Amino acid sequence: MKWNSGRLWLHILVYGIGGLIALFLLTQAVLLWQFDERAVRRTLEASLSDTGRRVTVTGDISPRLFPRPGLKVEQLSVTGPDGSSPFLSVGELRLGFAWLPLLLGDKEVTAISLERAQLNLARDAGGRLSIADLLRRRASSGVSVKLDTLSLRDARIAYADALSGHRWRLDSLDLDADKLRDNASLSAGALFSNGHQQVSLAINTPLLIQDDQVTVSDLDLLAKGTLPEQGETRITLQGRLKLNFAALQASGEALKAKLTTEKPQAELTLDMPTINASLTEIELPRADLKGYMRQDRSEYRFDGRLDEVVFAETRLAASRIAGALTWHTGAHQLALQVNGPLEVGNLDVLKVEPLTLTASAATPLLPRGKLVAQLAGTLEGSLASSELTLRVGGKLDGSDLAADLRQFGFVKPRHELMLSVGKLDLNRYLPENSARPVAVFQDKRPLSLDWLDFLNVSGQLSVGELAVGRFKINGVSAKVDATPQELAVNELSANIYEGQLTGSASLVRGSPHRLDVNQTLKGMSIRPLLTDLFNFPRLDGHGDGRVKVRAQGSNFAAFKDTLSGDVEMSLNQGALTGIDLVAALKNLPQELKDLGSTPVSAENNQRTTFSTLSARFALENGVARNQNLKLASQLVNVSGGGKLDLVKSIVDYSLDVSANPREFARLKDVSVPLKITGPINAPVYALDFNAMVKGKKTQGEKEQALKQELKKQITTILP
Known part of the structure; x- marks a missing residue:
């Protein structure tokens, strides 16, 4: 074949x-x-x-x-x-x-x-x-x-x-x-x-096995979980690992862990250049931490590092954590520089002590600068219960500051705060104005309350000295509650204009906003208070007062125009500026002629002093009405009523002025009806002819009654 x-x-x-x-x-x-x-x-x-x-x-x-x-x-x-x-x-x-x-x-x-x-x-x-x-x-x-x-x-x-x-x-x-x-x-x-919690795990990697050692050259680990309210959470780990099963040890290089969450949208990256591990301990000479979290209209960012990290059993420690944490929403920003040793016990109890903290706040509400605080203290907390406690003290723009802050929850936190500030002058940061600072209730700038969106705070506030515009108070102490819907100040006490203020106030957010004030004042100086609030400097004296009012509006000027409620005051040893009623009575014949012929404008150098002055005002939509004004002094007594129109800034008052008979015997039976009208800051005074001819019907009767009244007043005081 x-x-x-x-x-x-x-x-x-x-x-x-x-x-x-x-x-x-x-x-x-x-x-x-x-x-x-x-x-x-x-x-x-x-x-x-x-x-x-x-x-x-x-x-x-x-x-x-x-x-x-x-x-x-x-x-x-x-x-x-x-x-x-x-x-x-x-x-x-x-x-x-x-x-x-x-x-x-x-x-x-x-x-x-x-x-x-x-x-x-x-x-x-x-x-x-x-x-x-x-x-x-x-x-x-x-x-x-x-x-x-x-x-x-x-x-x-x-x-x-x-x-x-x-x-x-x-x-x-x-x-x-x-x-x-x-x-x-x-x-x-x-x-x-x-x-x-349940998490799905997936790993894909090449391996090289040599005797008792396993080399993982390109680790790719994914952990993924879903929470009902937070959506999907993902953790990835990439890098190189070496596992020695004989010695039960591991080492790693260029490891990178990343955490991402869906609700809120967040990302946290941990870069680990080298790592060494055994069954009992993990060591990282250094780890770089960077991340962000976006929630609602705000964003948090952190960029820092951990030095000499040791994870042993259930304890995590780092010789130093240092970095920058920033929070901003729109044009508002809070920046924190953090530095201190970190320790986490039982994978739960967190502590940073001693902690040094530099905080700065920048906002359009303070356009001329930013608040800067240098602080030191401790940070403690529980990761399992999502709680943090910060206790710090230091300086706020050169003034003493102490704070005790507790946070409950990490995603939508609630805070409890105790804050004490020695002195805070916000005028250093408010818009610069070459003219005199405007009175509080004449400010027409829109009152923005957007910053309340990010607050859920309750606590105690104390300020040694606070200045905003022309408004100055000392020794402020109050219980403060702030939520996105309302800012409430209760148990308020303060030294204000040489007196003591107590009470409460609240600002409810809406369209329009609503302001409620319930205050009691004791021993106050009335003139600087009225000047700073309403730019009304014509009443002086010390005494007591009670204010219970409500207002609505989008700015403080609108609040003034809608003020409604009750105001009571009782003053001692004061004066009315712009008119001298005592001098008018001493020269009554000529004064009666002058007052009867033409109104007399108020003059700033004229004063009517008094020993007591009391009045109660009923306010409705910016108009204060009063029918029980009483003024008593050594020389004259005044009673009457009328209205102060804060909306139009005008006054309309009818007063009955009489001399004290012990000082002016010949004026014993003299009673002068006086009419005060015109702008609040420039009123005019004249005889109240309507009061003199009250009850007369015809023009002739009114003229005859007026002549008789003038003759009577003049005859009474002539020798």
């Missing part, structure tokens, strides 16, 4: 394949003939006897011949070192062996597959792991393990730590590792749960 014949090569190919198949079938037959199920069961059950653990197989054990020789073991369980506590249970275990060593009589495991495995890991109070005995090198058992593939399906791992009290578990764990003897690849997924 010719060698180049096609039929010859066809015969060789057919016979060759047939021979290989026959050899394969013969080998399988030999293996099946040699397989001893009882011997395998005994070998498995005795495999860990030197550790005190018990291995039990309650299911079938059967050989597998394709695609590689192996065993299938059903219902295998392993106890703990005590021989009774459950450690591992496997629904189905598959072992794969290498062909050639098996034919030579050796057993080399190259593949392991576990289905429905449940592993219980624990650490006792002494810090010993429940798998420590399995990680030690053990005497040869006649079976070598040189894995090429590893597979887990629907596995479960539970972990309990008696030292920290923490518990967690991995459910639905699937894992595939291929080419473990060369450049391997690993992919896995599971559900992590700690009893409070």
Whole structure:
């Protein structure tokens, strides 16, 4: 037969394949003939006897011949070192062996597959792991393990730590590792749960296994969870790791962890140039921390670093945390420079002490500058309960400041504050004005309350000296509550214009805003108060007052125009400026002629002093009406009533002026009706002719009555 014949090569190919198949079938037959199920069961059950653990197989054990020789073991369980506590249970275990060593009589495991495995890991109070005995090198058992593939399906791992009290578990764990003897690849997924939250985990990475060391050259780990109110949260970890299972140590380079949340929108990145870890401790020479959080219309940003970080057991410590934290919304900004050692105990209790803090606030509400505070103190808190406590003291623009701030919650925080400031002059930061500062209730600038959107604060405030515009008060103490809807000041007390103020006030946000004031004043100086509030300087004196009013508007000028309520005052040892009623009575004949012929304008150098003055005003939409004004002095007595129109800035008063008969015997029966009208700041005075002719109907009767009244007044005082 010719060698180049096609039929010859066809015969060789057919016979060759047939021979290989026959050899394969013969080998399988030999293996099946040699397989001893009882011997395998005994070998498995005795495999860990030197550790005190018990291995039990309650299911079938059967050989597998394709695609590689192996065993299938059903219902295998392993106890703990005590021989009774459950450690591992496997629904189905598959072992794969290498062909050639098996034919030579050796057993080399190259593949392991576990289905429905449940592993219980624990650490006792002494810090010993429940798998420590399995990680030690053990005497040869006649079976070598040189894995090429590893597979887990629907596995479960539970972990309990008696030292920290923490518990967690991995459910639905699937894992595939291929080419473990060369450049391997690993992919896995599971559900992590700690009893409070469930997180899905996924990892994909190349592996290089060399003896007891595993090198992870391109780690890609993803953790993802969803909360009902916060949406999806993701954590990623990337970088390079080296794991030494003999020494139970790990090291890493260029590791980067990133946390992102959906509600609120946030991102936090932690860069770790190097890391070293053991079973008891993790060390980072340095870590750079950067992130942001956006919520509603505000944004938080942090850029800083941690030095010499140690994570041991349940304690996290850093020799220093330093960085910049900024919060801004629109044009408003608060910047904090933080520096101090950090410690977190039991993964819960946070402490930074000593803490140094530089805070600066910039806002269009203070266009000429920003508030700057240099502070020192402590920061404490609980991460589990989302609480922080800040206690600091220092200087605010050169003035003493002390603050005690508690925060409840991290996403939508609520605050409790105790703040004490020695002196605060806001005029240094308010818009510059070359003219005299405007009175509070004449300010027409829009009153913006947008900054309330970000406040949920209650607490106690004290200010030694406060200046806003022309309004100055000392010794301020108040209980303050601020929410996006309302700013309320209760239990207010202050030294104001040489007197004492107590009461409450609230500003309710809306369209328009609503202002409520309920104040009591004792021993105050009335002139500077009325000047600073209404630019009305014509009343002087010390005394008491009570104010209970409500107003609405978009600015303070609108508040003035809608003031409604009650105001009472009682003054002592004061004066009315612009008119001298005593001089008028002394020169009554001429004064009566002058007052009767033409009104007399008020003059700033004229004063009517009094010993007491009392009045009660009923306000409605910016108009104050009064019918019980009483003024008493050594020389004259005045009574009457009228109105002060704060909207139009005019006065309309009718007064009855009479001399004190003990001082002016000849004016005993003289009573002069006086009319005060015109602008509040420039009123005019004249005889009240309407009062003189009251009850007269015809023009002639009125003229006759007026002549008789004037004649009577003049005759009375002439010798």
